[in-house]
Amino acid sequence: MQQNTIPSEISWLSFNSCVLDEANDPGNPLYERIKFLAIHSSNLDEFFRVKINKLLKGNSEKDTALLVQVLSEVNLQQNKFGVIWKDTIVPELAENKIIFYENQEIKKKHLDEIEYYFKSIILSYIQVVYITENTPKAYFLNNRGLYLLVKLKDTYGAFSYAYLNIPSDKLERYKQLQRIAETNYIISIDTIIRKCLSFVFPLEEVVSCNAIKLNRDENYEILDETSGDLIAKIEAKIEERKSGSSTRFLYDFNMDPETVLVCKKAFQLHENEMIKGGSHHNLFDLFRFPNPIKPRLQGESYPALKHLPFENNTSIFETIDKQSQLIHFPYQSYHYVLQFFNQAAIHKNVTEIKITLYRISSQSLIANALISAAKNGKKVTVFVEVKARFDENNNLYWSKEMEKAGIKIIYSMPNLKVHAKVALVTMKKEQGRSRFYSYLSTGNFNETTASVYSDFGFFTSEEKYTTDLKKVFAFFKTKEKAAAIKNLLVAGFNMKEKLMELIDQEIANSKAGKKAAILLKVNGIDEEEIINKLIEASQAGVEVILLVRGICTVLPGIKNSTENIKIYRIVDMFLEHARIYRFANGGKEKIYLSSADMSSRNLNRRIEVAFPIHDGFHKAEINTIIQLQLEDNTKKRNINSKGLNDPINSNSGNPRRSQREIYNWIAQKNNV
Template sequence: MKENKTPSPEIFPAELSWLSFNNCVLQEAADKSNPLYERIKFLAIHSSNLDEFYRVKVNKLLLKSDSKKDLLKKINAEIIRQQLAFGKIWKNEILKELQNNGIVYYENQTIETLHLEEIESYFKTTILSYIQLVYLSEDSGKEYFLNNRQLYLLIKLKEGNTERYCYVNIPSDKLSRYISLSKIGDENFIISLDTIIKKCLPYIFTGQEILGVYSIKINRDENYFIDDETSGNLVVKIKKKIEERKTGSSTRFLYDLNMPPEMVDFCKKVFQIEENEMVEGGTHHNFFDLFKFPNPKYPALQNEPYSPLKYPYFENKKSVFENIEESNHLLHFPYHSYHYVLQLFNEAAVNKDIVDIKVTLYRISSQSLIANALISAAKNGKKVTVFVEVKARFDENNNLFWANEMKKAGITIMYSLPNLKVHAKAALFTYKRKSKTKTYAYLSTGNFNESTAGIYSDFGFFTSDTKYTDDLKQVFKFLKTKEKKSSINHLWVAGFNLKENILQQIDLEIENKKNGRDASIFIKANGLDEKEIIEKLVEANNAGVEIVLIIRGIYTLLPGIKGYSENIKIYRIVDMFLEHSRIYKFHNNGDEKIYLASADMLSRNLSRRIEIAFPIFDEALKKQLNKIIELQVEDNTKKRTINRKGENIIENKEAALPKRSQIEIYNFLKNNGSIS
């Protein structure tokens, strides 16, 4: 056996690469070429991402591990740096721009008499009904519990000669965080729930002196691990773990940096917080609530709307299934309207000749039209089988709800597989009319979720080609029987052949390069950390294969390192749509192979999930995809180049013609995807 002399990968910590991605989001918030409310949206995204980081990426193992102290130090330093940058963007830029546009956001300013009356009335009639007050004492023997992600005000009081502490909740989970007040002249006014409560605290603490008021918040570990997924009822175990998530151990205690040291020490003791869990923050937390920051000038101050495009081939009088029977179709979301996917399911529900529907659901909308169409299909007498992944993090309850609703309608529900997540996005429709039987398939890189389809970039592929449908039948058969009895010939399926085929294809590129042929690899994914894939890419790099990667999130491979990754370029794109699609493209000695996939190049996707990568054989669709790849690689506005330190470099040359790939793709598809 030939010895593998590939150098060991120089691993860039996943946590730092994830923070590098979140820094891109912050860069967009700082970008003055973005409309004001788009910048506010990016601040909300950054805050939401960081909140999830502490709920998922940071846990007790990391916080307590001696071997990871250096990593934790780097993580904390980068988070502090980003938080300081966040604060400067918000205070020094966003608030001033709001003011310049006639929008006053009350923080520390003197509040107009009219507005004082409004907030007092709102506080007394509405907010007070949600206020919960808890007095604190180190010596009480009580265990004080702060809810995960809930906002609180820690208050120091004095009554006579006695000082004491208490906290009150900020009910942002029940009421709007940001409230619009009456307009005065040409100026609009907005105030936060936090500020209203602070202003009105004397109505709660009558006869007491308020010595200090500071914001606090706790994040809890929301990961869960099921020791044994093979025995007992897995759904019951998951429900139990979801409940336990609410009381998970703390990973971050966020507090106002202006809080006096003695109050900080008091918090550690009374809430049982360890030193490395204490994180300084601003006077307000949970900036992800900025997603709903009122815009009294709407639609001004936001991005120009890009209406979803019609897909001409589905705009004729024919049914979707007739169109699919004639040829394969590839749609690009959110550029194309997602209503064609809804139309597919709705038509299947009422078409008398569609007799069987099978679908995998990973994340669906809370008001899912697709789930409702499946329910209608079952009530219309069709056989409907749905695989519901109830281990989809943070969507477990929603998925369990819809599974129950569909089950009540007579749909056969298959739940999570032990030790595997089903992340594939696929549907199979069987047509029977007299002696004719036909199968249609829909394969996608994104979820069956009409809500996220409006902001996530993904591909949706419609086909009746047996090369796809026959393989997909075998996937659904496996989900039902858990047995791999038949081979899969054209699809690449994690759990069957996905990682093996990727490695084999990279090997072919290496062999072609060594034999003097052209060789190249392009991969677009949301993450890259799979050790064998990275080792093989390094081997390809050292053979001289040209490698281009667009990785939105985590990457543990650093580019540009001599003798290791000098032929590898890594980019990421952060813009108005979330880049979510996955593309694998191999030169293959001129006989180009392109696969679209549900799977990232992450260990979890390739080893612990059922994923599907589907080939594109149609030459016209290949040309279309190559044009889209070209537009993304040539982006000089929103594309970042990752350097050998893992930093994001914006190579926007002022002299160059600005190229913004998402707008370029929209315009390209608007012209029916014609290749010039």
């Protein structure tokens, strides 16, 4: 009997393969395809920093077999990446009179330019380390750092080795050179250094020069989060990341076997960590690949649209009092979220603001609004999740800045992450009574990512939301679950249990001949109990549709098991980030928007908030978005019973692209 689940690592690689497909799609503008190459590289880099180490350290046959499968798929994707870049992207750049110097001869005019740039700028950051085989020692490569491994020969014919850094952390990776006639020229600092090695090694012959890079394990575990100073422990672990165990050593496929052995010994590597790559690494730097003829070759522009109910001269709180408001990012402007906090900061009747922060912008306008609110005499309480991976330093910085302004900071909770995206504003009304305003979202309080992440934001003053939210914020303060949550679904309180009940209800409805269907739109699904319950629903005849951007360990379409489960994945210009739970409920449809995926970490080890949508107009909007996504035949992939992405069938009628249609639908609504 076919298994109905697959390892999360294989499912994740299937998602990243979709990103590569977008880079290879001639229907995408050239610089959009370059962007998707950058995304693929960035994703794969994080995969080796976070997900692979447990397989490298595993001792079981199962772990070994899975590691072989993972590395095989990674190799296939890296080869495809190289083919796309070399055979498609670079020639199309040339067709548009943009020459990218790699292996071709460099014009004399440009040789003078790069030599000057190397001697005056790049050389300021170069550090050379000689590898001495006679006196072995541990040589250290910085995590994610770029290096060139150089094989040298002296005048006596003796070989030696050295490595030097490529200072892409200090300088732009790609430099635009002088234009010649109508043609533009771009070169990487990697290539500039290669061309100028004679200035670094004037007394030796450069025999070979190969790119190398090391990834280190960046997962950390704090064994005891309940005692001592948790913040100090987190700061110590962040520092430890810099010297974590190696997980991937990338080296140029042209490197000769003897040099490979030198690297293995010098950097104390294991065989399964060593992976052949191209002559350039860290290609997520392609995010900043210059376009000298901008806006040509760029993607379409989609300026954020207005949300008309907020487009008046009244206070944003008055508008919310009249009706709860639902906004769709990035199609609509994130400025309304900023206005919510800016107006709260200066409103004379606002007395208190509470908010959870998970990932915020490095130049956060929301943090600055909270600081202003505190200086204006408002009581401000901020829960800061300093365990948000790779955002710890930024969150610690802003928490200290906010503390200086008198803001009450509640730091991470032991053994839990707070991933909820919620805020509560208190305003004094007539006769001294308080009125509360909630903001609940599927996305972070981050105005930078809000321009490219697809999310929902919900503003309300209805008591059924604000009453539960007050209980959630009370828990952050007291660490005690003193009161029952009635309207919201809150992981750590009732979310998983309620979800299981909702699925059970669909099963019962199906058996009773009532309308029964489940749609879950999430970033990931791997929670075992939820998966088993969805399989049970499928076996009971419930139609289950899963829109999953990333990891999905359940397999669809397996007879007598998951044959009623359909799984789709959308990868397009905006990152699909919103979470929607929809249940047919016998014709009385229930819809929740949420911060939580159907993943074990979200449902079992985090505080998350899902909020029901009761308003019929808002439900209709969400259903329109869902329907447009299900009708997509250009960017929606079907996940088959092996967990692979079936090719997009764009021949079935007119091309449909959901993200573009959602934007146009909202724009049309504004013009009615």
